[in-house]
Amino acid sequence: MKLYDAAWAPNPRRVRIYLAEKAISIERVAIDLRADEQLGDSYRRVNPRGTVPALVLDTGEVIADSVAICRFLEALHPEPPLFGTRAIEVARVEAWTRRVEQDGYAAAVYALRERAPRFADRALPGHWPPVPQIPELATRAATMWTRFAAALDERLAESEWIAGEGYTFADVSALVTIDFARAAALDMPADAVHLRRWHAAATARPSAGA
Numbered sequence: 001m002k003l004y005d006a007a008w009a010p011n012p013r014r015v016r017i018y019l020a021e022k023a024i025s026i027e028r029v030a031i032d033l034r035a036d037e038q039l040g041d042s043y044r045r046v047n048p049r050g051t052v053p054a055l056v057l058d059t060g061e062v063i064a065d066s067v068a069i070c071r072f073l074e075a076l077h078p079e080p081p082l083f084g085t086r087a088i089e090v091a092r093v094e095a096w097t098r099r100v101e102q103d104g105y106a107a108a109v110y111a112l113r114e115r116a117p118r119f120a121d122r123a124l125p126g127h128w129p130p131v132p133q134i135p136e137l138a139t140r141a142a143t144m145w146t147r148f149a150a151a152l153d154e155r156l157a158e159s160e161w162i163a164g165e166g167y168t169f170a171d172v173s174a175l176v177t178i179d180f181a182r183a184a185a186l187d188m189p190a191d192a193v194h195l196r197r198w199h200a201a202a203t204a205r206p207s208a209g210a
């Protein structure tokens, strides 16, 4: 197997943190997003979408999505479980991961890609004809982020980790999202004490440096 990876980008980091938590080692190939290597012919022969991460299997099949890569690896290496074990745990991890993506990660992407000059005409990631920015979505992002941070703070007032007692992929997704959102000037509110407690604990895990 070979993992196409990229520094600083959130979805590749999700996979790296997952791999570190599971102590799984996979050969990695670094793609330089700042040089737009993901859009070049060579990488697009691996993943025509022009996005990272992508996992190339020994059969040649390519999994070009961070969550799908982690779920594939979870099926191969179930211990320690990061997607839950009991039915209700699996449902909680899934529900929170989707909420993090739809409410938090989407807000961070809107705030960054719909406004930053370097993403002009590249409002969507990967290989597309020019996609113009919609600055109103960057404005909407602030509202989404406020609601997301409040919901997460409320959840973490009642639970040590996002999906329950143990660290799961929902925590991986939220950590990556919160760190990424700072690049778009979206941060944890000062009074979100439970969220801040959780963020410090997640950041203290060795996997956070992956």
Ligand SMILES: N[C@@H](CCC(=O)N[C@@H](CS)C(=O)NCC(=O)O)C(=O)O
Binding pocket: 009, 010, 011, 012, 033, 038, 050, 051, 052, 053, 064, 065, 066, 067, 124, 125, 126, 127
């Ligand atoms: N749903 C995909 C999204 C992949 C994605 O958007 N990757 C970004 C980096 S986080 C990318 O490749 N961006 C390239 C670009 O902006 O051209 C996943 O979870 O892997």
